[in-house]
Amino acid sequence: MTRTIPREHISGLVLAGGRGSRMGGVDKGLQNYQGMPLALNALLRLAPQVGAMMINANRNLGAYEAMGAPVWPDPLPDYPGPLAGFLAGLEQCETPYLVTVPCDSPRFPADLVERLAQALMAADAEIAMVATREDDGRQQVQPVFCLMKSALAESLLRFVHDGQRKIDRWTGQHRCVEVLFDDADAFFNANTLAELQQAQQRG
Numbered sequence: 001m002t003r004t005i006p007r008e009h010i011s012g013l014v015l016a017g018g019r020g021s022r023m024g025g026v027d028k029g030l031q032n033y034q035g036m037p038l039a040l041n042a043l044l045r046l047a048p049q050v051g052a053m054m055i056n057a058n059r060n061l062g063a064y065e066a067m068g069a070p071v072w073p074d075p076l077p078d079y080p081g082p083l084a085g086f087l088a089g090l091e092q093c094e095t096p097y098l099v100t101v102p103c104d105s106p107r108f109p110a111d112l113v114e115r116l117a118q119a120l121m122a123a124d125a126e127i128a129m130v131a132t133r134e135d136d137g138r139q140q141v142q143p144v145f146c147l148m149k150s151a152l153a154e155s156l157l158r159f160v161h162d163g164q165r166k167i168d169r170w171t172g173q174h175r176c177v178e179v180l181f182d183d184a185d186a187f188f189n190a191n192t193l194a195e196l197q198q199a200q201q202r203g
Helices: 038-049 061-065 082-092 112-122 150-161 167-171 193-202
Strands: 010-016 052-057 097-102 127-133 139-149 176-181
Touching: 010 038, 010 082, 010 112, 038 052, 038 097, 038 112, 052 061, 052 082, 082 097, 082 139, 082 150, 082 167, 097 112, 112 127, 112 139, 112 176, 139 150, 139 167, 139 176, 150 167
Parallel strands: 010 052, 010 097, 127 176
Antiparallel strands: 097 139, 127 139
């Protein structure tokens, strides 16, 4: 029987704390997708896969709180990137594991967490990350789709307080496993308003 992690042992975190600079500075998580904000779409997709939900956001906190999950801003100033979101979640996480998804990928799989959990257990890893196969055959890591042990909070705190910001440099310090998903389109992320419109049309 395949070993996995009980759903109630995993907290989910939607990352919506970026500047949205490639969208003209708008709050990306609040942009409309199929009639609801992107971040709410992510929350509703992730919630059935985990035991508890959180949102990482730095603006319009009331709008995010209205989505029904606790909202935690970056613990570091000046929008330092996804690792600050990871840290916000890890510092508040009350379960043994935390899984993160970005707010701008509205079609990630319904079995995302289960597959990451099974791979993490099989590899005796501390971190499991999505990888996708691109059209040219290359394998592309998608590090913001990440399941990690919440015990890594102290390691990440030291790392960011040393001024470090690169995800791969931090994950490289730990036992990691990459989990290949064949459907790269499921992880399409809308960085610009044009890409968001394209995602709307594709449904």
